[in-house]
Each structure stands twice: as structure tokens, then as C-alpha cells.
Amino acid sequence: MMRPLGAAICLGLLAACASTPSPVEVRTVPREALPAGPVAAAGTFQPNAYLRSCGGIYVTNAPPMDDDFWVEGYKPVIMVGPVVLATAPANDVCLSSGFGIRSERRHDGIDLQSVPPGTVYSAAPGTILEARVSNGYGNMVLIDHGGGVYTRYAHLAYFADGIEPGAKVGFGQPIGMMGQSGNATAIHLHYEILTGNYNNPKGSKGLNPRDPFEFPAYDPDAGS
Numbered sequence: 360m361m362r363p364l365g366a367a368i369c370l371g372l373l374a375a376c377a378s379t380p381s382p383v384e385v386r387t388v389p390r391e392a393l394p395a396g397p398v399a400a401a402g403t404f405q406p407n408a409y410l411r412s413c414g415g416i417y418v419t420n421a422p423p424m425d426d427d428f429w430v431e432g433y434k435p436v437i438m439v440g441p442v443v444l445a446t447a448p449a450n451d452v453c454l455s456s457g458f459g460i461r462s463e464r465r466h467d468g469i470d471l472q473s474v475p476p477g478t479v480y481s482a483a484p485g486t487i488l489e490a491r492v493s494n495g496y497g498n499m500v501l502i503d504h505g506g507g508v509y510t511r512y513a514h515l516a517y518f519a520d521g522i523e524p525g526a527k528v529g530f531g532q533p534i535g536m537m538g539q540s541g542n543a544t545a546i547h548l549h550y551e552i553l554t555g556n557y558n559n560p561k562g563s564k565g566l567n568p569r570d571p572f573e574f575p576a577y578d579p580d581a582g583s
């Protein structure tokens with residue numbers, strides 16, 4: 360499968376890389392493979408076409424990875440029920456932790472980093488349910504995408520203008536800046552996909568955290 364060969368390898372061995380695909384060409388998901396409509400006006404969200412562990416090393420809760428630490432079968436745009444969702448809602452990110460039990464505690468999302476820290480985007484169209492400061496999550500945004508699908512974005516440095524409860528957002532709309540607020544030990548985005556019904560006694564804590572790597576790929580040619 361085509362993937363961006365390690366940039367460092369190509370930089371060091373330019374001649375050897377001459378016949379390989381340009382990392383720039385395959386680095387991000389082409390526009391036509393993203394959902395139609397609002398995304399065209401959404402600005403600068405360019406989802407990674409492939410996802411690698413940060414530093415090309417083992418990370419906690421890692422999904423299946425190849426020998427070079429690329430996530431196997433990575434799907435950058437997925438279907439969560441009826442909702443088309445970005446799997447990693449920030450540009451040029453690597454994976455610093457996966458979903459699941461970690462140090463005997465549940466890790467309800469995945470951790471993504473970029474250097475430098477970048478803008479965090481809405482993974483799908485929706486309505487902001489929460490945009491507030493939480494002890495653990497820090498500056499946190501929770502979005503309702505309809506169909507019983509929600510996403511959470513935590514540890515933000517700050518919220519983007521207009522991100523407040525009740526505000527509508529489009530696919531790839533900026534919602535804040537990657538940061539280290541709350542109980543984060545490094546600058547990163549903690550990103551959760553949640554399903555269920557928010558209108559329960561526990562609110563977002565009554566939703567079901569889902570593994571972002573387990574959903575089927577969005578097929579823009581399938582029609583809708």
C-alpha cells in the first residue's frame with residue numbers, strides 16, 4: 360500500500376526516494392474523499408491520510424501497527440452510525456496513545472500530537488453541547504452530531520471564537536487550539552467518540568466511549 364515513506368529516510372537518501380510517491384501527495388486525504396458540502400468552506404483542515412505513532416515508537420494502547428509504526432488499515436474518515444467523522448481532527452498529527460484500558464484505568468479516547476501544536480477541528484457537523492473548563496479534561500468541547508453520536512476534545516489551550524453551547528459547527532471548523540489544560544502531562548489533543556443519548560442522568564459520562572479505529576471507512580462514492 361502506498362504511504363508516505365518516512366520523511367527522515369527520504370531526506371537522507373534523496374536519490375533512493377526519487378521513485379517513491381511524494382509524501383506531500385499522499386500525506387493528506389484528498390478533498391474529494393471528504394464529505395461534500397460545508398467542508399469546502401471549512402478552511403484548513405487537511406486530515407492525515409495515514410497515522411503513525413509519535414516518534415515511531417511503541418505507544419500505550421496502540422492499535423495494530425506495522426513494523427514502522429504506521430497504524431494498519433488506518434481510515435481517516437469513518438462512518439459512526441449515520442455520521443461521517445474524522446478519525447483524527449487536527450493536521451499533521453501522530454498518535455501518542457490509543458483507546459482502552461491503560462494503567463488499570465479506562466482511556467476513553469485517543470491522544471494526538473502535532474509539532475508545533477495546531478488547531479483542533481470539529482470532526483463532523485454538529486451543535487456544541489459543552490464548552491467549559493473541567494478538572495481533568497481542562498478546556499473541553501463536546502459536540503452533538505445527531506444520530507446518537509458525540510465527540511469530545513480535551514486539554515485545549517483555548518476555544519476558537521464563537522465556540523459556546525448551542526453554536527452550530529461544520530465539518531472541519533476550528534474549535535480551539537491543542538494544549539495542555541487539565542490533567543495533561545504534555546501538549547496534545549485527547550479526542551473521544553461517544554455514542555448513546557446525552558439526555559441521561561450522567562450527561563456525557565453516561566455515553567459509551569468508542570474506539571475510533573474500529574469503525575468502517577466513509578466511502579464518498581457510495582452516495583447518500
Ligand SMILES: [Zn+2]
Binds near residue numbers: 466469
Ligand atoms: Zn487521552
